[in-house]
Amino acid sequence: MIKTENVTKYFNRGKPDEVLAVNDATIEIKKGDFAVFKGPSGSGKTTLLSLIGCMSRPTSGRVIVGDRDVSRLPERFMTEVRRNIFGFIFQQFHLIKGITVCDNVMLPLYPVGIKPSKLRESAALILNNLGMSKRIDFPVQRLSGGEQQRTAIARALINNPDVILADEPTAHLDTQISEEFLTIMRNLQQQGKTIVIATHDPLVYEKDYVNLIIEMRDGRVREIMKN
Amino acid sequence: MALEKHRNILDYTLQSLLKRKLKNIGIIMVFTLVIFTASSVIFLSYSLRQEARLLLKDSPEIIVQKMRAGRHELISTLIMTEIGQIPGVSGVEPRYWGYYYDSGVKANYTILGIGASGTEKNRVLSGRMPSRHEKNIAAIGRGIAEARVIKKDLGSVLYLQAADGKWMNFNITGVFESDSEIMTADLIVISEDDFKTLVGMPDDAATDLAVHVSNEAETPTIAKKIKERFPDSRPILRDEIIRTYDAVFGWRSGLIIALFMGALIAFIILAWDKATGLSAEEKQEIGILKAIGWETSDVLEMKFWEGLVISLASFMCGIILAYIHIFFTGASLLAPALKGWSVIYPEFRLTPFIDFYQIAILMSLTIVPYIASTIIPSWKASITDPDTVMRG
Ligand SMILES: Nc1ncnc2c1ncn2[C@@H]1O[C@H](COP(=O)(O)OP(=O)(O)OP(=O)(O)O)[C@@H](O)[C@H]1O
Numbered sequence: 108m109i110k111t112e113n114v115t116k117y118f119n120r121g122k123p124d125e126v127l128a129v130n131d132a133t134i135e136i137k138k139g140d141f142a143v144f145k146g147p148s149g150s151g152k153t154t155l156l157s158l159i160g161c162m163s164r165p166t167s168g169r170v171i172v173g174d175r176d177v178s179r180l181p182e183r184f185m186t187e188v189r190r191n192i193f194g195f196i197f198q199q200f201h202l203i204k205g206i207t208v209c210d211n212v213m214l215p216l217y218p219v220g221i222k223p224s225k226l227r228e229s230a231a232l233i234l235n236n237l238g239m240s241k242r243i244d245f246p247v248q249r250l251s252g253g254e255q256q257r258t259a260i261a262r263a264l265i266n267n268p269d270v271i272l273a274d275e276p277t278a279h280l281d282t283q284i285s286e287e288f289l290t291i292m293r294n295l296q297q298q299g300k301t302i303v304i305a306t307h308d309p310l311v312y313e314k315d316y317v318n319l320i321i322e323m324r325d326g327r328v329r330e331i332m333k334n
Numbered sequence: 335m336a337l338e339k340h341r342n343i344l345d346y347t348l349q350s351l352l353k354r355k356l357k358n359i360g361i362i363m364v365f366t367l368v369i370f371t372a373s374s375v376i377f378l379s380y381s382l383r384q385e386a387r388l389l390l391k392d393s394p395e396i397i398v399q400k401m402r403a404g405r406h407e408l409i410s411t412l413i414m415t416e417i418g419q420i421p422g423v424s425g426v427e428p429r430y431w432g433y434y435y436d437s438g439v440k441a442n443y444t445i446l447g448i449g450a451s452g453t454e455k456n457r458v459l460s461g462r463m464p465s466r467h468e469k470n471i472a473a474i475g476r477g478i479a480e481a482r483v484i485k486k487d488l489g490s491v492l493y494l495q496a497a498d499g500k501w502m503n504f505n506i507t508g509v510f511e512s513d514s515e516i517m518t519a520d521l522i523v524i525s526e527d528d529f530k531t532l533v534g535m536p537d538d539a540a541t542d543l544a545v546h547v548s549n550e551a552e553t554p555t556i557a558k559k560i561k562e563r564f565p566d567s568r569p570i571l572r573d574e575i576i577r578t579y580d581a582v583f584g585w586r587s588g589l590i591i592a593l594f595m596g597a598l599i600a601f602i603i604l605a606w607d608k609a610t611g612l613s614a615e616e617k618q619e620i621g622i623l624k625a626i627g628w629e630t631s632d633v634l635e636m637k638f639w640e641g642l643v644i645s646l647a648s649f650m651c652g653i654i655l656a657y658i659h660i661f662f663t664g665a666s667l668l669a670p671a672l673k674g675w676s677v678i679y680p681e682f683r684l685t686p687f688i689d690f691y692q693i694a695i696l697m698s699l700t701i702v703p704y705i706a707s708t709i710i711p712s713w714k715a716s717i718t719d720p721d722t723v724m725r726g
């Protein structure tokens with residue numbers, strides 16, 4: 108499903124503040140995997156996640172999604188891959204303030220050209236499944252942390268993606284809500300989706316359904332554990 | 335499909351604009367003020383110019399004045415015969431006019447003595463004009479009627495003090511209902527005979543002479559001949575007068591343009607502020623939109639709508655307010671600076687003339703740069719990799 112081959116990512120290449128964030132990473136994630144990137148702060152988890160999610164391009168090496176090399180695609184096609192294959196859940200949720208839960212969830216598909224009524228229908232369905240039916244027309248800034256995250260999950264699911272990418276999803280949540288989040292992810296995995304989570308929270312990577320752990324250190328992949 | 339896409343993006347844009355209501359209303363207000371000032375000036379000076387042209391349309395091709403030491407003097411009507419014999423001249427007639435200062439209302443009137451023909455007849459009048467030798471009868475502009483608190487009813491009496499100190503009384507037989515208010519508002523038309531008495535003018539004199547020319551192309555040649563034969567005369571061509579009007583109105587609107595520049599500078603600062611920096615919040619929003627699957631072009635489309643909605647709304651408000659200001663309230667804010675020599679325009683109402691060409695220019699000078707200043711910084715933000723939103 109997703110492969111990286113000798114992927115390296117520099118920030119500010121050639122400048123005094125040059126950073127080698129990912130160094131020669133070769134990994135493979137299969138369809139239906141529940142994968143975790145683990146490692147200390149600054150080890151390159153987020154960077155690797157954004158590389159496979161077509162949010163940035165590697166300095167060298169190849170990123171393969173499906174059977175396409177996406178690392179050299181023009182930006183239009185990168186966007187297309189991003190929209191068709193991935194759903195993102197950000198650490199800070201990154202909901203758009205000032206608009207409702209439903210509008211936030213519909214947002215990724217606005218440029219696709221679907222009738223708003225249709226869009227609303229599918230958004231409501233997803234929100235229902237996440238137990239958010241009472242909050243559909245709520246302004247997002249008044250939601251609790253857990254509700255915000257479920258809104259973010261719904262937004263990641265609206266395009267029915269094959270792969271869900273989540274960066275530190277439990278960092279801002281208490282244990283109970285973190286567990287709820289993981290249950291939702293587990294269900295999605297069982298529906299056939301691929302889950303990739305970057306985290307240093309043991310609550311996440313110690314779950315027995317996590318079948319792939321990629322451990323990072325200083326930008327390098329230090330260990331790959333499969334079960 | 336494609337249409338839905340644009341509709342969706344426009345919908346979202348409107349939502350975003352409402353979200354930052356206060357800020358956007360502020361921008362629209364500044365913008366509206368700029369458009370209002372600019373289009374007020376354009377409307378006013380354009381319609382003043384149109385009115386001047388309208389009035390001059392029927393005026394003679396050449397006016398001959400007598401000059402002494404650079405000063406305009408009364409001209410002798412005895413030279414009329416000789417001017418009339420110049421080939422190409424189709425008619426010569428004396429004109430009688432002057433200004434009258436009314437200390438009671440501290441205003442100048444324009445007084446016209448009606449001669450043998452007189453172009454004044456073209457003016458829209460209710461009632462009637464005095465004829466050439468008819469004494470103690472006047473037709474007056476609406477402005478005078480109101481300044482003097484004379485009832486507009488025909489039959490009221492107007493008093494003017496003559497050159498010899500005696501008071502003359504005039505029965506009002508007509509009031510101008512002109513569509514070209516600026517020229518008739520302060521006008522008093524009396525007979526030629528009364529005019530001569532009023533200003534103490536000899537019988538064979540006139541204020542100036544109107545010379546009609548049969549072929550307009552010959553006008554400059556004829557003017558030259560008149561000048562040769564009467565070296566102390568000054569022939570004034572109609573084209574020159576039109577140009578002078580243009581210059582005067584141009585100069586006056588210059589004052590307002592100074593005012594307008596102030597507003598424009600405010601606008602430039604506003605646009606510059608937008609062009610140079612997006613707020614952190616806006617940048618993040620662009621990053622989020624890109625990360626969840628919007629293309630650069632979608633983000634730019636949204637910013638385009640944003641700029642268009644704001645600038646178009648301001649433009650409409652500004653233009654409509656300016657239109658009301660100029661044509662319904664008589665340019666109440668600009669009038670003091672733009673009006674003619676007279677101060678009596680109590681009911682100064684202009685006929686709406688709109689120069690669409692100037693509006694189009696104004697539009698392209700404000701809407702286009704504003705949209706550009708909205709789009710360009712967003713374009714910079716939206717071509718960077720969206721992964722920056724993953725931190726921060
Ligand atoms: N846009 C950037 N410009 C410069 N340096 C960057 C940029 N993004 C990340 N880095 C650097 O790259 C390195 C890897 O960062 P990354 O965010 O991938 O680490 P991480 O493993 O996700 O850390 P954390 O657990 O704190 O989220 C860090 O040293 C970081 O400072």
Ligand SMILES: [Mg+2]
Pocket residue numbers: 152153154274275305
């Ligand atoms: Mg990180």
